[in-house]
Every structure is written in C-alpha cells, then in structure tokens.
Amino acid sequence: MKILAVIGSPRPKGNSTALLNSFLDGARSAGAEVEIIKPHRMKIAPCTGCERCRENDGRCVVKDEFQTAYDMVLASDAIVLATPIYFGSVSAQLKTFIDRLQCFWALHFILKKPMPPGPAGSPTRKGVLLAVSGQNKDEMFVGARIIFKHVMSSLQGERWAELCAPGFDLPGDILKSPETLQKAYELGRRLALGLSAESE
Numbered sequence: 001m002k003i004l005a006v007i008g009s010p011r012p013k014g015n016s017t018a019l020l021n022s023f024l025d026g027a028r029s030a031g032a033e034v035e036i037i038k039p040h041r042m043k044i045a046p047c048t049g050c051e052r053c054r055e056n057d058g059r060c061v062v063k064d065e066f067q068t069a070y071d072m073v074l075a076s077d078a079i080v081l082a083t084p085i086y087f088g089s090v091s092a093q094l095k096t097f098i099d100r101l102q103c104f105w106a107l108h109f110i111l112k113k114p115m116p117p118g119p120a121g122s123p124t125r126k127g128v129l130l131a132v133s134g135q136n137k138d139e140m141f142v143g144a145r146i147i148f149k150h151v152m153s154s155l156q157g158e159r160w161a162e163l164c165a166p167g168f169d170l171p172g173d174i175l176k177s178p179e180t181l182q183k184a185y186e187l188g189r190r191l192a193l194g195l196s197a198e199s200e
C-alpha cells in the first residue's frame with residue numbers, strides 16, 4: 001500500500017507532525033510505503049476558481065508544484081491529512097492544498113468520470129484525518145471533519161478514520177501522551193494491513 005501524507009502544520013516539531021509520524025511508523029511497520037507532502041514548503045498557489053479543470057479532463061491548469069502533488073494523489077492508495085486546528089478549521093497551508101483538489105471535484109461531479117485506481121488497484125482511496133487542537137474541546141474539530149468529508153467525496157474515496165486529539169497546545173505537548181501516539185501508530189498499522197479502523 002502506498003500512503004500519501006499531507007502535513008498541515010508549519011511547526012517542524014509540532015503536535016500534528018508527531019501524531020502523523022507515529023501513524024506512519026505504524027503503517028511502515030506493516031509494510032506500507034509512504035510519501036510526504038509539506039504544502040508550507042511548496043509553491044502551491046490558492047485556487048483561482050478559473051474552472052479550466054473542467055475542460056482539461058479534471059486536471060488543474062495552473063503550473064506550480066501542485067502538479068507534483070496531483071500525480072502523488074493518483075499514485076497513492078490512501079491519503080492522510082494531518083493538521084493543527086486554526087480558528088476551528090484546518091490550517092491555511094493545508095486548506096490551500098485542499099482547494100486545489102477542486103480539479104478532482106470537477107472530474108467526479110462535472111465530468112462524471114471515475115478516479116483512476118491507485119497502485120494497489122482500487123479507485124477508492126482510503127482517507128485519514130489526524131487533527132490536534134490547543135483547547136480541550138471536541139467541538140474544535142467540527143470544521144476539519146466537514147472539510148475532510150468533502151475532500152474524500154471529491155476524491156471518490158472513503159473516510160476510513162478520524163483521529164482528533166484535543167488539548168495539546170505547545171510544540172511537543174503531545175509527546176507527553178504516549179497513549180495518543182500509540183492510537184495513531186495502531187491506526188497506521190491497521191491501515192497498512194487492510195483492516196478496519198476500529199479494533200474488535
């Protein structure tokens with residue numbers, strides 16, 4: 001299985017990155033291959049709404065580093081979005097990347113074409129949301145969960161799992177919660193093994 005992970009936090013030692021790293025360690029331990037995208041380090045412009053993807057077979061016409069990301073989406077079997085919660089939403093860095101997925105929305109809903117299959121053969125990519133908030137309130141994740149739902153619908157994929165970790169504010173705070181990191185590790189392992197997200 002090939003997993004594409006997208007890191008929404010610009011903090012190198014941030015909590016969502018730590019959560020993602022545990023998830024990916026678990027996935028690798030079960031044989032998954034992993035590719036990582038860091039939108040904050042890439043030249044990815046915001047979507048301009050030109051809608052030319054509708055005339056371009058569902059491919060964005062803007063020639064920037066999103067083109068590489070587009071190919072990486074197609075070359076994956078599963079997509080993991082890891083994000084800090086910023087004002088009740090995903091980070092702007094991640095949202096900029098997500099808005100450029102509008103070309104996949106056009107492929108699905110305007111052109112009515114199927115998503116090409118991933119390397120393992122399935123066109124239905126599995127999606128995972130990993131999110132961390134500073135405040136210890138589950139309501140902080142409402143926005144990110146809805147955005148994740150729309151992303152996976154546009155990718156003609158499946159919302160396989162959501163792991164939302166509230167109450168970790170300063171960089172590295174989440175390292176004080178080995179049980180949260182273990183949950184992420186186990187989730188990654190289960191994804192790579194083709195199991196359901198919920199352990200029986």
Ligand SMILES: Cc1cc2nc3c(=O)[nH]c(=O)nc-3n(C[C@H](O)[C@H](O)[C@H](O)COP(=O)(O)O)c2cc1C
Nearest residue numbers: 009014015016084085086087088133134135168169
């Ligand atoms: C611009 C900004 C907005 C934030 N908004 C929220 C928020 O709405 N709710 C919340 O609980 N925490 C909020 N936080 C706190 C972050 O979610 C928290 O620090 C988190 O651990 C950051 O994850 P990271 O270390 O992966 O970057 C915000 C932090 C920043 C910098």
